[in-house]
Amino acid sequence: MRHMKRAAGVAVIATVALTMAACSAGGGSGSGSDAAACEPSDGEVTLTFTSWIPGIEDAVAIWNDANPDIQVEVQTGPSGNAGTYQNFFNQLEAGNAPDLGQIEYDAIPNFRVQDGLENLAACEGIVAAEDQFVDWTWGQVSLGTEDEVYGVPQDSGPMALFYRSDLFEQNGIAVPTTWEEYREAAVQIRALGGYITNFSQSDINQFAGFVWQGDGQWFTNNGDEWTVDLTSDTSITVADYWQDLIENDLVAVYPPWTDEWNNAYNSGEVWTWNSAVWGANSIASGAPDTAGKWSVAKSPQWEAGASAAGNWGGSSIAVFKGTDHLYEAAKFALWLNTSEESLTSLNETAAIYPATTAGLELPVLQEGVEFYGGQKIYEVFAEAAGEVNPDFVWGPTMTQTYADVSDGFKAAIAGDGTLADALADGQAKTIAALEAQSIPVAK
């Protein structure tokens, strides 16, 4: 009897061991070529590509039909900051990252600092493609260098002013062209019971867009060290401007992307939104009752007569370290983001606003949009795209920076501190985060 019991115990252990052995039986060759050159591979190639853009499969299917030797397999997941970036880092660590991935501009330095991206500069046609892209988007993927390219720009988010043309007209208020006029209009609108806009306490990249428009910088990198400058003069000017509006109850402060926020726009309580090109869909879906009553104008300027635009969002397709097929991956990334058929497909399925100058001329982007009273709104954005400062640099820990500044903004809206305090706090915490990762910071 005892023997039997022991045998049963051994059997359990043996089963466990077998299961584990079965697990490891799948083991094989890892990837990891150090491709200094960018040469074509032999034979058929299958690339994996992770993105979160719904319907991107359609564009990829066009490529797969035309390129039987370079097949691309799309994998989708949550948006970058919602988990996909973390997955990329885990996969890089484990050596099984996909060949290509969707990376927003503000996350590229993070991947670059962690040495997760291949330099595409040696690949055929990449450097030559620079001219095809809107100036500033190339700056985002070359990180300000001459001989390095860490991705191919896909889309951009030039900012302009969405406004309720009907309300402005009825009340005889001129559409503001400078931030000074914007504040004056805010006072008039407040007197009518509305708010000129809603200040977002958590869209820190929108706020960065305001700073960007004012020719400000948050980060600089001289190749060796990072300089963190969340509290530059421009940055503080922008912060003080909004602080004044908040303190005087001239802007609404609903948490963005919530029902009450949508409702504030839908009910006509809030009149304008200084937002990116993709915001056109957000309004149309969040405020359906206001169809036909919106227009788009150039963003208000810091100086009368100037024409500077900010940017909010946009992403690139990057190639991860460890790919065996750098050449093919670069070729696909270039096609996906420059060919007319791909850009048309991406615009149809996911309203992707292209990063190439030719893409801005897509027929579909020349048409009037019904929700905006038939206005050809994309003409405004195409112009704005050309007015974005090409030298804006993101830091290597933007997720953390966003979170810390956002905490401060929320506190400021609750009356605890100011937006400028929040930036100072974000500055200190960002420097601490960089140092914690042993990233050199200039003091």
Next chain:
Amino acid sequence: MSRVIDADTRKPRSSSAATRTPRAGGAQRESLVSRSVAMLIMVIFTLYFLIPIWWLLVASTKSRGDLFTTNPLWFSELNFWDNMVALLTYDDGIYLRWIVNSIGYAGVGALVATILAGMCGYALAKYRFRGREVLFNVVLGGVLVPATALALPLFLLFSQVQLTNTFWAVFLPSIVSPFGVYLARVFAEASVPDELLEAARLDGAGEVRTYFTVSIRLMVPALITIFLFQFVGIWNNFFLPLIMLRSEELFPVTYGLYAWNSTINQFPELRSFVLIGALLSIIPLIVTFLLLQRYWRTGLGTGALK
């Protein structure tokens, strides 16, 4: 055999019936006020838990335009069927695929986990062998380690053997349930009499046969409890698929909905899919609970007493 089981289960039942009568009488004498207060608190909490589900139900019947413009807690134009068809046909019916995946991970995973935990707990309860307590304590220690903390190490392990982004990456970690082993041991100790095992052995039944024909029947309430715990655990285990899976075709429904939800700022058309998708995704859980809840209660009590 069945007579023995009956006798065993009848006893606790009659004794609890005996104690219930005086207790109920005492409750009657409590003041009306305290009973109403208790009732009120329960009603408030019931509403607290049910209103979100009500909201979900209402929201999933609305068209995208009505969602923000009409009363959030009451119906406007009924659009449920259209929403559902749109959801089920979106992206070649990927949503149905996710539901099937979830049922696969949670259903099959919980079944295997239950069998393993039952056998393990039974062995720990009924066999004496060296290191038994150590083994049991190690398993018990496993209860204390949250599944979330294990996800990343598991990912690196599975990467070594090239099993990430496969069905196994989510399934294999799901078939282990330390808490199930604990529950099975406690229950087996209490409900499987040694005399019965002796009798079975004398009748010539082998250990394995004894387990599967005799002991397992006595352990059914515990096994169902383990199954339910594990089913819910796997169904709601979101972090593991998030880290392990890349191909949409492998996602469980929770992760798929999360992926959609994370992009609704830029792709607002996904919002109504997330809503109705969330509503439909709780149906399998509700069905499982309704079918198995009476066993669940018995099992829970056992675990609590020991």
